[in-house]
Every structure is written in C-alpha cells, then in structure tokens.
Amino acid sequence: MQTLEHDDYLALRAGAQVLERDRHGDKVLQLTDGSYLKLFRRKRLLSSTAWYPYAQRFADNAQVLAERNIPCPYVIGLYRIPGARRDAVHYHPLAGRTLRELIRADADIMGTAGMREQLGRFVAGLHEAGIYFRSLHLGNIVLTPEGELGLIDIADLRAGRRPLPPHRRRRNLQHLLRDEADRAWLHAGGDPAFDAAYQRRALERAQQ
Ligand SMILES: Nc1ncnc2c1ncn2[C@@H]1O[C@H](COP(=O)(O)OP(=O)(O)O)[C@@H](O)[C@H]1O
Ligand SMILES: [Mg+2]
Incomplete structure (x- = not known):
C-alpha cells in the first residue's frame, strides 16, 4: 500500500x-x-x-x-x-454493465430465460469454487461484452479451497433475493430457469 x-x-x-x-x-x-x-x-x-x-x-x-x-x-x-x-x-472497471443496469434499461437479453440460466450456472460455479460473495446481488454482477458474467465490489468475499456446504449455499442464495426488483427478475412469471440451472450445475460437479 x-x-x-x-x-x-x-x-x-x-x-x-x-x-x-x-x-x-x-x-x-x-x-x-x-x-x-x-x-x-x-x-x-x-x-x-x-x-x-x-x-x-x-x-x-x-x-x-x-x-x-x-x-x-x-x-x-x-x-x-x-x-x-x-x-x-x-x-x-470490468468491461460491461451490471445486470441491474441492464434490467432497468429493459435490455432485450434480460428478457430471456437464457440469462437466468446463465446466472444460475455462474452462481453454482462460484459456490463450487468455494467462493462466498457476501455482496451477491444483481448490482454487483456484470455481463461482459464477451457474454461472460463477472463480479465487481469484491471487498467482502471469502474464498475457500472446497466447495461451499449446503447451508452456506442457501444463505448466499438468499442474498440474491433481498432486493425486490432483483427477485422479481430472477423468478419472473414463475420462471424456474435460475433454480434449475443452479441445481443442475451443482449436481454435475458433485458427480465428477
Ligand atoms: N463494469 C463495471 N465495473 C465496475 N463498476 C461498475 C461497472 N458497471 C457499473 N459500475 C458501477 O460502479 C459503481 C460502483 O460500484 P460498486 O463497486 O458495486 O460500489 P458500491 O456498490 O459500493 O457503490 C456503481 O455505480 C456500479 O453500478
Ligand atoms: Mg455494489
């Protein structure tokens, strides 16, 4: 410093x-x-x-x-x-815009189940990699021009060597649901894409 x-x-x-x-x-x-x-x-x-x-x-x-x-x-x-x-x-800054900005701007890509699916896979990947990101919400996740997801605002994060245990996963997923607009988008119209993608990826990794 x-x-x-x-x-x-x-x-x-x-x-x-x-x-x-x-x-x-x-x-x-x-x-x-x-x-x-x-x-x-x-x-x-x-x-x-x-x-x-x-x-x-x-x-x-x-x-x-x-x-x-x-x-x-x-x-x-x-x-x-x-x-x-x-x-x-x-x-x-990480090139791109936050998912929250994209939702507010009514970006076409945010209207698709594909984006919820990508986010579910991404968060499952974080958890598998042992990462507990306390500030997990759509204002801190960026979609890059390459179409990848990434994190900003990363001061408050723990990275362990092992995948997160189930109770920490659940607690971290709850952070994603705190903001009303984030929650509305994640589960828009009862869309199960996020949860399904999260579970599928977690299961795939567990079987490997
Ligand atoms: N691609 C980006 N990389 C870094 N910051 C970004 C990016 N896009 C937008 N921002 C904005 O930068 C500002 C700071 O964000 P952040 O680091 O999350 O700080 P905080 O949430 O503590 O205000 C916010 O307005 C955020 O939306
Ligand atoms: Mg932030």
Missing part, C-alpha cells in the same frame, strides 16, 4: 466524476482516464479493518478470482490517504 499525500490525492482525483456517495462522503470515483477509485473509511484502531483494510481485501480477492477465471476488476494501485482518513483501491 502506497501512502498518498493529500495534494497527490487531489491531483489524482481532479476532474473525476463521483459515481457513488453516501452520508460520509464520496465512495466511488471515475477518474478522467476512465479508471475507478474506490474509497474506504479507515475505521477504529481495534476493528478488523485496521489490520486487514478493505482496500487490501479488494485487491487480494481480485487476485483469487482471476486465478479461478472469474472476471473481475483489474487492480492497478492501493493507497493509504491519511489526509482524507481513507484507503483506496484503484482499478480498471
């Missing part, structure tokens, strides 16, 4: 577009070169984020996902910014 003086931080973010902010301030910036800077507040000294900062977790997780061939952002820098009491991870 590289320490950024406040002036260097201001220079880096000059002209940036703020993509996300909350009551504490800016959260995600798009810099003028198209790269992203995601900011994390430094927490109390005694919390786990002090010894394993979120920006570092993001970078480590990007490496794990890349090793397992799961598309995700490409990290180019990690900064500590004492002047702003923030850490930051600097990355190239």
Whole structure:
C-alpha cells in the first residue's frame, strides 16, 4: 500500500466524476482516464479493518478470482490517504454493465430465460469454487461484452479451497433475493430457469 499525500490525492482525483456517495462522503470515483477509485473509511484502531483494510481485501480477492477465471476488476494501485482518513483501491472497471443496469434499461437479453440460466450456472460455479460473495446481488454482477458474467465490489468475499456446504449455499442464495426488483427478475412469471440451472450445475460437479 502506497501512502498518498493529500495534494497527490487531489491531483489524482481532479476532474473525476463521483459515481457513488453516501452520508460520509464520496465512495466511488471515475477518474478522467476512465479508471475507478474506490474509497474506504479507515475505521477504529481495534476493528478488523485496521489490520486487514478493505482496500487490501479488494485487491487480494481480485487476485483469487482471476486465478479461478472469474472476471473481475483489474487492480492497478492501493493507497493509504491519511489526509482524507481513507484507503483506496484503484482499478480498471470490468468491461460491461451490471445486470441491474441492464434490467432497468429493459435490455432485450434480460428478457430471456437464457440469462437466468446463465446466472444460475455462474452462481453454482462460484459456490463450487468455494467462493462466498457476501455482496451477491444483481448490482454487483456484470455481463461482459464477451457474454461472460463477472463480479465487481469484491471487498467482502471469502474464498475457500472446497466447495461451499449446503447451508452456506442457501444463505448466499438468499442474498440474491433481498432486493425486490432483483427477485422479481430472477423468478419472473414463475420462471424456474435460475433454480434449475443452479441445481443442475451443482449436481454435475458433485458427480465428477
Ligand atoms: N463494469 C463495471 N465495473 C465496475 N463498476 C461498475 C461497472 N458497471 C457499473 N459500475 C458501477 O460502479 C459503481 C460502483 O460500484 P460498486 O463497486 O458495486 O460500489 P458500491 O456498490 O459500493 O457503490 C456503481 O455505480 C456500479 O453500478
Ligand atoms: Mg455494489
């Protein structure tokens, strides 16, 4: 992690577009070169984020996902910014758009059972690969121009060596159903494609 003086931080973010902010301030910036800077507040000294900062977790997780061939952002820098009491991870966004954006834009591809099927296979693949992604929802899954699915917002993820046990799978799948619009799309008109594809893939892997 590289320490950024406040002036260097201001220079880096000059002209940036703020993509996300909350009551504490800016959260995600798009810099003028198209790269992203995601900011994390430094927490109390005694919390786990002090010894394993979120920006570092993001970078480590990007490496794990890349090793397992799961598309995700490409990290180019990690900064500590004492002047702003923030850490930051600097990355190239994963090419594509989030499934949530595509649903809102009423994209044709989201109207098909094929997309639900692809998502079911994808999530089953994560679970088989031992990945428990706490922020699993359609706003954090991107459809790439190559037609593959990938993950963004990856600070909060656990990657084990073994496939997830059933209770963790169920709990993780529930994360996908929290958002009402996500849920409506997943099970549109009683479409079983997502669940069926998830189960089929999980079963195939278990038999191998
Ligand atoms: N392909 C992409 N790669 C990275 N971020 C993207 C991409 N497409 C859209 N975004 C947007 O980037 C912003 C930051 O996303 P994210 O990392 O999920 O942060 P958060 O959910 O904490 O605001 C969101 O507005 C998200 O929709
Ligand atoms: Mg997100």
